[in-house]
Amino acid sequence: MFSIDLRSLAVFRMALGALLLADLYIRAQDLRAHYTDWGVLPRDVLIPHLSDPLPLSVHLVSGSAFGQAIIFLIAGVFALALLLGFRTPLVTAVSWLLLLSVQARNPRVLHDSDVLLRLLLFWGMFVPLGARYSLDSLIGRSGADRAPLPTSVRSVGTAALLLQVCLVYWCTAAFKSWAVWWDEGSAVYYALSIDQVVTPFGLWVLGFPDLLVLLSRVAIVLEFLGPCLVFVPFCTPWLRIGVVGAFFCFHSGLTLFMSIGLFPYISMVSWLVFVPSLVWERGGSPDPTPPLRSSRLAQALAAAFLVCVVLWNLLGFAAAAPYVRPIFPSSAALVVYLLRLDQYWNMFSPYPLKNDGWFVMPGTLQDGRQVDLWTDEGMVSWEKPADISAQYPNDRWWKFMENIYPVEREREIALDAYARYVCRDWNARHDGQERLETFRIFYMQETTLPNPAFSLRDSSLAEYHRHTVRPEKRWLGEYTCGERS
Known part of the structure; x- marks a missing residue:
């Protein structure tokens, strides 16, 4: 056995x-x-x-x-x-x-x-x-009188x-x-x-x-x-x-x-x-x-x-x-x-997450322009993205961001460290009036509808899930580059 x-x-x-x-x-x-x-x-x-x-x-x-x-x-x-x-x-x-x-x-x-x-x-x-x-x-059995393994x-x-x-x-x-x-x-x-x-x-x-x-x-x-x-x-x-x-x-x-x-x-x-x-x-x-x-x-x-x-x-x-x-x-x-033998196998237990969402980070540059730091685009949008998973470069980034929301003691410390990183990263790539001055972090949390949606026994279920859940805007913090506001 x-x-x-x-x-x-x-x-x-x-x-x-x-x-x-x-x-x-x-x-x-x-x-x-x-x-x-x-x-x-x-x-x-x-x-x-x-x-x-x-x-x-x-x-x-x-x-x-x-x-x-x-x-x-x-x-x-x-x-x-x-x-x-x-x-x-x-x-x-x-x-x-x-x-x-x-x-x-x-x-x-x-x-x-x-x-x-x-x-x-x-x-x-x-x-x-x-x-x-x-x-x-190969090295250990290079001799002519090799015994069967x-x-x-x-x-x-x-x-x-x-x-x-x-x-x-x-x-x-x-x-x-x-x-x-x-x-x-x-x-x-x-x-x-x-x-x-x-x-x-x-x-x-x-x-x-x-x-x-x-x-x-x-x-x-x-x-x-x-x-x-x-x-x-x-x-x-x-x-x-x-x-x-x-x-x-x-x-x-x-x-x-x-x-x-x-x-x-x-x-x-x-x-x-x-x-x-x-x-x-x-x-x-x-x-x-x-x-x-x-x-x-x-x-x-x-x-x-x-x-x-x-x-x-x-x-x-x-x-x-x-x-x-x-x-x-x-x-x-x-x-x-x-020895890091500690383990706790609770994947999707007792049931999968029923709350998730996406981040919005409106930032203000020194010239007064507004940018979305999360998507690195000029326009700040509060609408749900077509593909939220594509906003994360890889699963490591997704896990990091998941671990800073909701804000608790350790997560708040990690969020502050992340905010300082956002400042360093943006300002390392931009000069002059395009440097970042202040920004805010929001989490758009939405709740997955319960199982009665199964009554829609056709392909409209995906559309039902996507468009009828109203996200809740949650403010996580406002930051000035170099210090907490």
């Missing part, structure tokens, strides 16, 4: 390396804005106010774009080495540390996908990622990796409200009504209410049942092939409906560890060699961390089960935070 084929681990390793490179590429596009003292979150704001908890981060050593570029380059080299399988245990550990480091540098742009990626890398340190299809395997590996580390993937889906399904996901079947409707992430195709699908109900129910059934089926003790290889295929289709579909960054791809990669040996055997007969085993020390550490992770996920249900909290000691919580 807890063995992993070494070839599946090899493909998993290569995919992890590719994901790290893709993650670095996306982050590098906003290197100056997101990771330097010139950007939206300088170190003097992050460290005293927004660092709970703040692991050690080498990205905090430098506040310049050049210093960050060097660290990004080093991380890219290690990610490439992981993809190729060179000194795999070492580069896996270093890649994990560098990933924790860049995530700690700007926690305001993090998604659930970032949590999953760092957890996959962590558990990857307890399994032989470089045993197959790697430079390590085992087909699979079985250890506490493999069990932890497999269970970690399943915990993501079990927990998020357990947190979901049965009313919108099953009884009403309106969850996908609400999810596709989040204009900040919905794609044009997702908006078009809003015109098919019966399909939305079906998708809502299929999603929660798959999240509950799929991870259970991979541990059925009979027909296991065939069941795992079916479950892996189902989740690949599920997450591929998400990319059509929503722009949520690397999350679907990281999720698909996580299921590669369940690909059975049956997929790799050409003649249909398994390799007779016994499974590869890990050292006792590695298994003991993996067992301790696995217990912490399981208990930590149980803490998410503390409101319903208050007896859970006392069994998790504070010393263990400290270890979980330091």
